[in-house]
Amino acid sequence: MTSEVLIFLGEALVAALILAGSFFMIVGSFGLLRLPTLMQRLHAPTKATTLGVGGILIASMLFFLFTNGWVSVHELLITLFLFLTAPVTAYMLAKAHLHRAKAEPELPPTGRPVGWATFDPVASDPDPDSGLRPAGEDQRPLDTI
Amino acid sequence: MIAVALWIGFAAVGLGTIFCLIRLWLGPDAVDRALALDTLVVNAVALIMLLGIAQATAIHFEAALLIAMLGFVGTVAFCKFMLRGDVIE
Numbered sequence: 001m002t003s004e005v006l007i008f009l010g011e012a013l014v015a016a017l018i019l020a021g022s023f024f025m026i027v028g029s030f031g032l033l034r035l036p037t038l039m040q041r042l043h044a045p046t047k048a049t050t051l052g053v054g055g056i057l058i059a060s061m062l063f064f065l066f067t068n069g070w071v072s073v074h075e076l077l078i079t080l081f082l083f084l085t086a087p088v089t090a091y092m093l094a095k096a097h098l099h100r101a102k103a104e105p106e107l108p109p110t111g112r113p114v115g116w117a118t119f120d121p122v123a124s125d126p127d128p129d130s131g132l133r134p135a136g137e138d139q140r141p142l143d144t145i
Numbered sequence: 146m147i148a149v150a151l152w153i154g155f156a157a158v159g160l161g162t163i164f165c166l167i168r169l170w171l172g173p174d175a176v177d178r179a180l181a182l183d184t185l186v187v188n189a190v191a192l193i194m195l196l197g198i199a200q201a202t203a204i205h206f207e208a209a210l211l212i213a214m215l216g217f218v219g220t221v222a223f224c225k226f227m228l229r230g231d232v233i234e
Contacts, residue, residue, distance in 0.1 A: 015150035018195070022157035025191055029161030032184050033168050038177060041168075045184040053187055056154070056194050063147070063198050074206035078190065078213060085217040089183055092224035097176045099228050118228045 010066045014059050021055025024048045038097050046090040053082055151199050158195065162188045179223040186216025 028051075031044025057075040064072045095118070098107065104119050165188060169181035190209045197205040222232050 011146045014198075015146045018147070018150040018154045018198070021191070022154040025188065026157040026161045026164075029164040029184060029188065032181065033164040038174065038180075041177065042180060045180065045187070049184055049187045053191050053194075056191050060194050060198050063201075064203065067201060072203055072206075074203065074210070075194075078194075078206065078210050081210065081213055081217075082187070082190070085213075089217060089220050089224075092221055092228075093176055093180055093183070096179070096224045096227040097174070100174065100176060 007066075010062070014063045014066070017055050017059035017062065021052045021057075021059060024052030024055060026052075028052060038101075039094070042090055042093055042097070046086050050082055050086045054079055147198070151195060154195050155192070155199075158188055158191050162192070175223075175227060179220055179227070182223075183216060183220045186212060186219075190216075 025048070028045040028048030031048065032041055035041045035044055057079050061072065061075045064070075099116075099118050104116065107116055110116060162185060165181050165185040169178055169185070172178040172181055190213050193205050193209040193212065197203065197209075225232050
């Protein structure tokens with residue numbers, strides 16, 4: 001196999017990964033624009049956009065591997081960070097949506113002695129000496145949390 | 146071949162950014178706008194990576210990593226504010 005064929009194969013691999021990543025990016029953003037409800041809109045970018053960024057980052061790794069001859073680790077850092085934070089972000093957004101769209105009695109039971117923690121009264125004027133929770137009937141023992 | 150793929154990639158990710166901006170403008174709820182901002186950040190990271198490939202330099206990775214971190218922290222702070230009315234209690 002000659003070197004021209006190898007260079008052509010490497011370029012084709014990088015170009016195909018860039019195209020696949022861009023396709024997934026635009027699918028995720030289009031789903032964010034066009035899907036009807038917020039839960040469906042939540043699923044489109046959190047899956048497709050991370051796939052798209054993953055494809056583009058792998059393309060970048062392969063490109064710098066082919067041009068410079070060594071593997072750069074920055075892309076792996078970005079990939080790891082995005083893949084770690086995408087589920088956390090989706091979870092927080094879904095929880096905020098539940099909190100804003102439904103009243104407290106409509107939400108499913110938690111199956112624990114305490115209810116949904118986000119409906120607890122806000123510690124508006126906490127005493128720095130006695131912790132963040134205000135004193136009074138809201139204070140619950142620590143073993144039930 | 147890579148140059149053509151890069152142009153198509155720039156066009157696609159830019160169009161995705163415009164879609165996110167339209168959702169940010171329309172978004173019936175604040176959660177929609179937070180989600181649109183989060184997707185906008187991911188699109189920006191992809192654009193910076195494509196720019197790094199196009200210029201064949203490795204100096205854009207730190208910027209991409211910083212933007213990804215700021216986007217995550219910002220989205221979580223927005224969600225905490227919508228949940229509790231306060232970011233750090």
